[in-house]
Amino acid sequence: MKPVVVAYKTLPEDLRQRLDTHFAVTEFEGLSEENCKKYAQVLQKAQGIIGSGGKFDKQQLNLLPSLKVASTISAGYDQFDVEEMSARGIALMHTPDALTETVADLMMALVLSTARRVVDLAERTKAGKWRDSVDPSWYGIDVHHKTLGIIGMGRIGMALAQRAHGGFSMPVLYNARHRHEQAEQRFNAGYRDVDSLLAESDFVCITLPLNEQTHHLIGRDQLAKMKPSAILINAGRGPVVDEEALIDALKNHRIHAAGLDVFEHEPLPADSALLRLPNVVALPHVGSATHETRYDMAATAVENLITALTGKVERNCVNPQVIQ
Numbered sequence: 001m002k003p004v005v006v007a008y009k010t011l012p013e014d015l016r017q018r019l020d021t022h023f024a025v026t027e028f029e030g031l032s033e034e035n036c037k038k039y040a041q042v043l044q045k046a047q048g049i050i051g052s053g054g055k056f057d058k059q060q061l062n063l064l065p066s067l068k069v070a071s072t073i074s075a076g077y078d079q080f081d082v083e084e085m086s087a088r089g090i091a092l093m094h095t096p097d098a099l100t101e102t103v104a105d106l107m108m109a110l111v112l113s114t115a116r117r118v119v120d121l122a123e124r125t126k127a128g129k130w131r132d133s134v135d136p137s138w139y140g141i142d143v144h145h146k147t148l149g150i151i152g153m154g155r156i157g158m159a160l161a162q163r164a165h166g167g168f169s170m171p172v173l174y175n176a177r178h179r180h181e182q183a184e185q186r187f188n189a190g191y192r193d194v195d196s197l198l199a200e201s202d203f204v205c206i207t208l209p210l211n212e213q214t215h216h217l218i219g220r221d222q223l224a225k226m227k228p229s230a231i232l233i234n235a236g237r238g239p240v241v242d243e244e245a246l247i248d249a250l251k252n253h254r255i256h257a258a259g260l261d262v263f264e265h266e267p268l269p270a271d272s273a274l275l276r277l278p279n280v281v282a283l284p285h286v287g288s289a290t291h292e293t294r295y296d297m298a299a300t301a302v303e304n305l306i307t308a309l310t311g312k313v314e315r316n317c318v319n320p321q322v323i324q
């Protein structure tokens, strides 16, 4: 009998067929309370699950007593209680490499759109307000040759540094838990503690995972250390930044602008003050949202699930000790 697998996200047809050759697959969209009730029996039997979103705490894991492998279609895995999964012998697989370049592209888009006011000016133009040659109220600020600070010099941080250094002649600063020799050699990146990076950067770009150490790493005190002309970009996870403190800093022009792909609560509530601030570009968590990359992520997650349930795992496992 084939192992039971639940796909809690609709997969491209060819990938679904690939899963079908190995497993008895039940597919539905999202782990809502209603779906968890409706599919309770199959969830009980599932040895593998694949999808994105959701929250895998103890309560959710209790609905999955046969689970051996969870394959998330994402790089981040803060939605999973990894410690609890490891204690239960459940392997967690993720898709980091598939999206690195695409997320770095989006971060550059946020850098450019906040500094050059791309969204604001495009809206003014569409509204028929371009009647004469533009005056300084339409001007943005330069990106090239400005200092770009990266907090979190992992895969995405490196890809962003490459763009900033090679494409825009920007001096690069970075912070991470460790020194990254490659970043220093390839991009002439300078290591700084967080406070110095905040004080020296024209763009502060966050590419951090969410964990106990990074939650609200950027709060009121840290925002106060940034230059008033500086721009904050966050494509890591929303709760890394204290959103109330950020709103205050933006309202009071203690920093110049923010480009945000991630938020403390997603979807961002329609009444969020962030949506009413002219110096904010807010995107709906679309760092990896291109047709090519979303397909590659799903394909990677499918292979991750197959190798973890049927063969040897060589990469993309968050808690490899579980399968060794």
Ligand SMILES: NC(=O)C1=CN([C@@H]2O[C@H](COP(=O)(O)OP(=O)(O)OC[C@H]3O[C@@H](n4cnc5c(N)ncnc54)[C@H](OP(=O)(O)O)[C@@H]3O)[C@@H](O)[C@H]2O)C=CC1
Residues within 6 Å of the ligand: 075, 076, 077, 096, 099, 100, 103, 151, 152, 153, 154, 155, 156, 157, 175, 176, 177, 178, 179, 207, 208, 209, 210, 213, 214, 235, 236, 237, 261, 262, 285, 286, 287, 288
């Ligand atoms: N907006 C979007 O759509 C997307 C967002 N993401 C987010 O981006 C995050 C990063 O992805 P990726 O680059 O692949 O991950 P990596 O694991 O490659 O990089 C993470 C970096 O964060 C650093 N870091 C972790 N904890 C701390 C800390 N407490 N203080 C300082 N630095 C720390 C690590 O430091 P060190 O190198 O020293 O270990 C590392 O440099 C993901 O976890 C996810 O949350 C990912 C994909 C899409």
Ligand SMILES: O=CC(=O)O
Residues within 6 Å of the ligand: 073, 074, 075, 076, 077, 099, 287, 288
């Ligand atoms: O935020 C997206 C991810 O892949 O992580």
